[in-house]
Amino acid sequence: MVSYPDSQGAERALAIRRPPSVTSHSSRASTVRRHRPHRSHFGGSSSSHQPSNEFPVFTHTGDVEIIIANGRKEQRYLLHKLILAQCSGFFEAGLSDEWANAGEGSSAPNGNPAALARIPQGALPNEKKRWKYELDWGKDDDVPMLIQKKAQSTIFGGDSTPPSQPPPLRNKPPPPQAGFFRSMANFSSLHVPATQNDPDDDTFRDYDNLFRVFYNYPPALDPINIANAYVECKLLLQLADMYDALQVIGPRVDHHLLRFQGRLWKQIAKYPPSYLKLGYMARSKAIFSEAMVHVVGQWPQGVNQLRGQIADPVLELIEDKVDEMDELKAKIEVKLFRLTLTTSRGERVTPSNNWLEWMAVSLFRQWLGENTTPPPAPILKSPRQPPSGDNGPLPPPPPFNTGRVFRLLGQGGASYLGHDECKRFLKLSPDHYNRDNLKRFERRIEEIKNKARDTVKPLMRNFLELDLREGGLPYLTCTRIEPHDFPWDE
Known part of the structure; x- marks a missing residue:
């Protein structure tokens, strides 16, 4: 007869052989670890010297280096191909495989075929592709644009791209010696004292805001002065339009301006053509609709500010709404x-x-x-004469x-x-x-x-x-913008 060991007895034997102190010691150690306060590593641990891996420089995971420099200061980013390509059509095309492989003669690490011979077969590590962009300022009248430079690939996670040197000074007036230059910590590498203003500050700010929004950080826009906020938002939208990123930047601009609430509606009433263009670029239904009501009510007063400066579908929408109002009147x-x-x-x-x-x-x-x-056209010349020495024409009467x-x-x-x-x-x-x-x-x-x-x-x-x-307005505000009227693709 075959006998089998008693399983319950075996379990009891195992329980008896286990030292009771192990369980209690483990529990106490776990409790200590959970309640132990965080120790400071300042000056006492190598972790304080580790390179950062957060915006704007992702040292360990970034693969797209972007340098914005004008010879007086430099701002460096190390970002991710995936995020840039998702947010910008410009980067989606520039970082594509077709673009990256164009003109490359070898895929060996660091462009050196001999490096492959020195690595044993089967031990070749994953090659990390790096891209590099630098801002080309062009001439005085040119719009600065990011230009892709050839960057070396790296292996073992290292960075073999030598530090870039700032380009020579631009042919621009020297920066003023007064004022206050604001900068975020760890966001830029400055070559001038922080008490100086740089004539290219707007460009540095706009690019920083662009990349901040890409990484879901709020852009640094004026939260108090709506006039300044409008200018900053307009410049940011123009930059986003250059890099095919309006779908990402527009909602952020819309959210920032709508926070002004009543002050925003008053500003739109003062400058409806300007806000119509901004609302169209930002794809803001609220700003676009508000400005459109004013523009149609005043038409053709703002025609010179819009014709040739805004998309044809917007002008067609204005003319359609004006015709509808004229028919009703x-x-x-x-x-x-x-x-x-x-x-x-x-x-x-x-x-x-x-x-x-x-x-x-x-x-x-x-x-x-x-x-x-409408009043009849005067037969005689207007009795008003221009001042002596001024032969310029008189302004036309309001429509x-x-x-x-x-x-x-x-x-x-x-x-x-x-x-x-x-x-x-x-x-x-x-x-x-x-x-x-x-x-x-x-x-x-x-x-x-x-x-x-x-x-x-x-x-x-x-x-x-x-x-x-x-206070009432001297024109009609009965124009209604329907959901199907917005001249952009949802």
């Missing part, structure tokens, strides 16, 4: 001219059945026709805009055809002018004003975020 004008009063028997007033009330209708129509028709008239009609009350105007008009017929007739005349004028106010309601709609209670 034309329909409402027809209804306004057809407004009339009726007698107590329900008949339309005429000179024969109620002369006084017919005069009230005539005064309203005359005022409406005069204010909705005729009926928005102000419709605003008055929508407001009603004493905003137009008030008491004094009614009194002067009625005095033109002395036989009918008296206190009772004036009161009845004014009541009938008020009645037709109320009808006009109801008629123009479609033009009184407001699609702005701007609070108009602080």
Whole structure:
């Protein structure tokens, strides 16, 4: 008979043979490790001398070196091909295999075929490809652009690319000796004292903001002064457009500007064409829509600032919205001219059945026709003459805009055809002018004003975020931007 050992007995035997002190010691050691405070390595550990592996220099994992230098200072980045290619079409093309292999004669480490012979077969380590870009400033009128340089490949994780030397000084005026130059710690290598301003500071800041956004860091944009923030955002968007990175940069710019809230809407009301261009580049629906309402309402006032400076689909959208508004205004004008009063028997007033009330209708129509028709061109020259010695042409008159008239009609009350105007008009017929007739005349004028106010309601709609209670605008803001109107691909 075959006997089998008792498994339970074996387990008990193992439990007895295990030294009890091992378990208790291990538990105490684990407890100590969990509760032991972090020891400082300052001056006492080699870890403090390890190179950093964080933005902007990823020493261990970075494979794309980017150097921005102008001879006075230098800013160096060591970033990742994967992230740059995902965020920028420029880098996606420049770091592609087709681009990288173009013109390469050998794939040996460090470009030296003899290095392969000295490495035993099967022991060849993974080669680490490195790319390098430097900012080419070009001539004075050129736009600085990153140019790819030939960088050596490395093995064993080392960096065989020699440190770059700053290019010679640019042909630009020397930097001023006053002011304050701000820089982030570990973000740049400076060759000038930190108390000097550099004429290329904007370029250094814009590139730093570009790469910061690529790595999901907030860009360094002015959070207080909206005018400065607009300029910084505009320059950053222009840089992102150069490197085909608007889809990544645009949302960051949109988020930063929207934080200004009410101040942003007021700025857009002051400079609608400028913010329309910015909103289009940033793909900001809120900024683009707000600026579009102002531009359409003032059109053609901003045509010179937009034509040739913005994409054709945007101009086409403006013209379509202007045509829609003109059609609506034309329909409402027809209804306004057809407004009339009726007698107590329900008949339309005429000179024969109620002369006084017919005069009230005539005064309203005359005022409406005069204010909705462009003034005739003057036959004689303007009496205004340019100052002596200045033979320049006089500025053209502002374009005729009926928005102000419709605003008055929508407001009603004493905003137009008030008491004094009614009194002067009625005095033109002395036989009918008296206190009772004036009161009845004014009541009938008020009645037709109320009808006009109801008629123009479609033009009184407001699609702005701007609070108009602080002050009205002299143009219409009833343009609505639908989701399918945005002229960019989602």
